[in-house]
Amino acid sequence: MGRLGLTEILVIVGIVILLFGGKKIPELMKGLGSGIKEFKNAAKDDQPAPAKKQEEEQK
Structure with missing residues (x-):
């Protein structure tokens, strides 16, 4: 069911x-x-700054 x-x-x-x-x-x-695209972009932008920095260093 x-x-x-x-x-x-x-x-x-x-x-x-x-x-x-x-x-x-x-x-x-x-x-x-x-709307979904904007939500995903906003969710990516809300990540803490150290996490973003680590992601950029890995690339």
Whole structure:
């Protein structure tokens, strides 16, 4: 229990298409992708200074 099968995934995708329409979905995915990219960049920038220095020395 707790795993999504192919049928459940198709139903969810169908509902999303009905709610947002085919033209809006690429815009939503683009926004999601850029948000994830910004989050990863911010997480990299928040590393302590000594850790960054060690990484640069190893390269």
